[in-house]
Structure formats: C-alpha cells, structure tokens
Amino acid sequence: ESQLNPNYSFDNFLEGDSNRLARSAGLAVANKPGGTSFNPLLIFGGVGLGKTHLAHAIGVDIKDKYPEKTVLYISAEKFTQQYIDAIKKNNRNDFIHFYQIIDVLIIDDVQFLSGKTGTQDVFFHIFNHLHQNGKQVVLTSDKAPVDMQDIEQRLLSRFKWGLSAELQTPDFETRVSILKNKLYRDGVEMPEDIIDYVAKNIKSNVRELEGAIISLIAQSSFNKKEITIDLARVIVEKFVKNTKREVSIDYIQKVVSDYFQMDVDTLQSKTRKRHIVQARQLAMFFAKKFTKASLASIGSQIGKRDHATVLHACKTVDNLTSTDKQFRKYVEDITKKLSV
Ligand code: ADP
Ligand code: MG
Structure with a gap:
C-alpha cells in the first residue's frame, strides 16, 4: 500500500x-x-x-x-x-x-x-x-x-x-485562484467580492483559507442565508481568531485597521498620512507584544518594512502612550479587542 x-x-x-x-x-x-x-x-x-x-x-x-x-x-x-x-x-x-x-x-x-x-x-x-x-x-x-x-x-x-x-505564503492572486478552483470543483458559485474579501483577509495558511470558504458555504446553506459581505466578515473574523492559539499578525492588522475604519492594504501602504502611519505603528507594536515573531518578520508582514522600522514603531507607541491621552485610549481599546 x-x-x-x-x-x-x-x-x-x-x-x-x-x-x-x-x-x-x-x-x-x-x-x-x-x-x-x-x-x-x-x-x-x-x-x-x-x-x-x-x-x-x-x-x-x-x-x-x-x-x-x-x-x-x-x-x-x-x-x-x-x-x-x-x-x-x-x-x-x-x-x-x-x-x-x-x-x-x-x-x-x-x-x-x-x-x-x-x-x-x-x-x-x-x-x-x-x-x-x-x-x-x-x-x-x-x-x-x-x-x-x-x-x-x-x-x-x-x-x-x-x-x-x-x-512561501501565497500572494493575493494565488489565494484567489486557489479559492476559485476549490469552489469550481465543489460546484459552488460565489460572488467575486466575497472571494476577494476572504482572500484579502486570510493570508498565511491555505488550509484556513479553504476552511473559511467551507464554513461560509455551510452557514449560508444551513441557515438559508444569502452569502453577503457581512456574513463573510463574521466568519472570517471568527476564523482568523479561533484557529490560532496565538494571536496572528494577520488578525492584529485586521483588528487595527477595522478599529480605524480602513482596510489592511491602506494600513500597509507606503503613505505618510499621520493617522495611517499611527495605525501601522500600532499594528507593529501589538505584533511585537502578542506574537513571538521577530522584528524582521513583523516588518515583512506589515507592509514589507525592515526591523528598524518596527523597533522605531514600538518606541513611538510607548512614548505616545505616556504623553497622549487619545493615543492611550487607542491602545487600550485595541488591547481589549485583541484579548477577547
Ligand atoms: P501542510 O502540509 O504544509 O501543512 P497541506 O498540504 O495539508 O499543508 O495543505 C493544506 C490545504 O491547503 C490542503 O487542503 C491543500 O490541498 C491546500 N493547498 C495548499 N496549497 C495549495 C495550492 N497551491 N493549491 C491548491 N491547494 C492548496
Ligand atoms: Mg502536512
């Protein structure tokens, strides 16, 4: 055999x-x-x-x-x-x-x-x-x-x-084609924007990517719900959260960008707009705090930055937390969201 x-x-x-x-x-x-x-x-x-x-x-x-x-x-x-x-x-x-x-x-x-x-x-x-x-x-x-x-x-x-x-972890296009191939083989149709949403938010594990799609299909067919972005959001969130023992860097980026009502791509972008830079620095800070990943690995996963940038981000967040009341509230709010 x-x-x-x-x-x-x-x-x-x-x-x-x-x-x-x-x-x-x-x-x-x-x-x-x-x-x-x-x-x-x-x-x-x-x-x-x-x-x-x-x-x-x-x-x-x-x-x-x-x-x-x-x-x-x-x-x-x-x-x-x-x-x-x-x-x-x-x-x-x-x-x-x-x-x-x-x-x-x-x-x-x-x-x-x-x-x-x-x-x-x-x-x-x-x-x-x-x-x-x-x-x-x-x-x-x-x-x-x-x-x-x-x-x-x-x-x-x-x-x-x-x-x-x-x-290596597949890029967005590959994640989309993996999902489409799976849906095709299972004979299931799904709106493009939903596939994109799932592929955008689950990045580091193909098994989880497929798992999210499977539970999305199951949820919608058992509860006779239409497959909507909102349903996808709920499932992706649970999925990314429940399947990891340690909070993942993907999840941290998602929570931080949701908190500031931007998407993960914006958080990772090269822009110097202050609120985006701050969101990115917070994501780096929490990645350092809640995961075992090295500074280099955190940097590469959060918009392809180097370890020095991550180190700088952590220091900036520490400073702002002790000097800026509004900023301290951000840190507390996000900490709560990440700890549930
Ligand atoms: P590993 O052994 O590295 O933990 P698996 O081989 O068990 O991962 O893959 C996890 C799941 O992801 C499997 O269902 C597999 O078919 C699927 N998968 C991984 N990479 C691809 C790919 N490039 N194309 C299609 N499916 C993939
Ligand atoms: Mg294996």
Whole structure:
C-alpha cells in the first residue's frame, strides 16, 4: 500500500510565485524519479502551505507514469512508530530491508525526527542505501535544514545534498485562484467580492483559507442565508481568531485597521498620512507584544518594512502612550479587542 491520496494532484495544486520552485522541482522529480539532482527533494514551509499536498502529488504522479515503481508515502511520526514497534519485536533488520527496496520514499514532516536519535540513525542507513542505488527520496519539513533542531549533523548534511525548496505564503492572486478552483470543483458559485474579501483577509495558511470558504458555504446553506459581505466578515473574523492559539499578525492588522475604519492594504501602504502611519505603528507594536515573531518578520508582514522600522514603531507607541491621552485610549481599546 502506497498510502498515497489521489485527491492531492499537481493539477489541483495551483501555481504562484510562492510555490513555483517547489512545484516545478516536484514535477521534475516525478518525471524522472532518482534521475535528477534534486535528490533528496526537501520541501519546507509553514503550516497549511501545501507540503503534504505536494508530497502526495509527486507520489501520485510517479505511480501514474511508472506503475511498476514502488512508491511509499509516510509521515515521520508513523515511520518512528513503526521503527519502535520493530525494535520491540526484534525486527530491526526487516524494517530496514522493507524500506531499502522502495523506489520512491516520501517522508512527511521530518522535523518530527528531532531528538529521536534511534530513528534518525536507522533513517540515515536507509537514506544512504536508497541514494546510492539511485532511488528517489522526497522529504517535507516545517523548517529549512539550517533551522532544524536536534537532528544529527550527518543527516542534516544529507538533507542538503539535493534541493531545498520553500513553500512561501501565497500572494493575493494565488489565494484567489486557489479559492476559485476549490469552489469550481465543489460546484459552488460565489460572488467575486466575497472571494476577494476572504482572500484579502486570510493570508498565511491555505488550509484556513479553504476552511473559511467551507464554513461560509455551510452557514449560508444551513441557515438559508444569502452569502453577503457581512456574513463573510463574521466568519472570517471568527476564523482568523479561533484557529490560532496565538494571536496572528494577520488578525492584529485586521483588528487595527477595522478599529480605524480602513482596510489592511491602506494600513500597509507606503503613505505618510499621520493617522495611517499611527495605525501601522500600532499594528507593529501589538505584533511585537502578542506574537513571538521577530522584528524582521513583523516588518515583512506589515507592509514589507525592515526591523528598524518596527523597533522605531514600538518606541513611538510607548512614548505616545505616556504623553497622549487619545493615543492611550487607542491602545487600550485595541488591547481589549485583541484579548477577547
Ligand atoms: P501542510 O502540509 O504544509 O501543512 P497541506 O498540504 O495539508 O499543508 O495543505 C493544506 C490545504 O491547503 C490542503 O487542503 C491543500 O490541498 C491546500 N493547498 C495548499 N496549497 C495549495 C495550492 N497551491 N493549491 C491548491 N491547494 C492548496
Ligand atoms: Mg502536512
């Protein structure tokens, strides 16, 4: 059993600047498994950006083109569990042998191996064997190899042998096409402005983007409500809020821009109009306060500014809070909204 999910294909993995490298490399690997320099192919990126989808798509496409090849998809977690079971049953050699005869091995979420020295060790041997025999290895991870913690050096260096391709957060156009494709496949019609609204407000996670659309459809059909911008607003708000344990920078920008009755694009724009600059500085201040993101990452998500700008914003907000009564009220109001 290959464990591949045929619903995850290249066809329904929409291409954009954010994923072009990873998607193209995946296609190249699928055309010539083991026969490109992308071995291993390591796809990395944040939660919900399509790593699992792409990993399956590669396997599905290979199975399609080379039915005789054995392709196996497995999560690193399941791989670890199997290994532990094999050890318990004294089957370590059988376990290794099973994996060494696979043509294409796809392991999802290899960050899970961190700290698991036994599993890393066995994977190291399997990897070497497959690689030496021209077999293809595809890996996914939530981090780039350089940022991986508690993975043995010799394994990390293997990860870097081939190609590491990042899945980045999709831009607006790509988000819109992902939504349209999903609606089309589900046979659902939705007004353009609603699709735009959802795509505009949910930026950092494709799973959430799809989730918001799914609950919008469900809400409207179960409650026999028309799909309106207002309904979309309610759902997006709940969605962005409920699905994150930590307040997200997207959510902060949305709350701050709603508070000042502007949209997120305005807040992020290059303008020097005072009230917009202040709104932007507040968003940066709250992002620093409520998330673990670095100054650089906050800056890049709030209108592509650098870390010095974010630092300056935080200081400005601190100063104004102690000198300007009206400004202090802004900070208090927004803090309340963010803390519900
Ligand atoms: P990850 O493994 O990175 O957390 P997934 O592969 O599970 O993310 O993707 C989350 C959801 O988003 C899936 O339903 C997937 O089909 C969808 N998705 C992600 N990227 C794209 C894309 N470029 N085109 C279409 N759907 C996508
Ligand atoms: Mg995944």
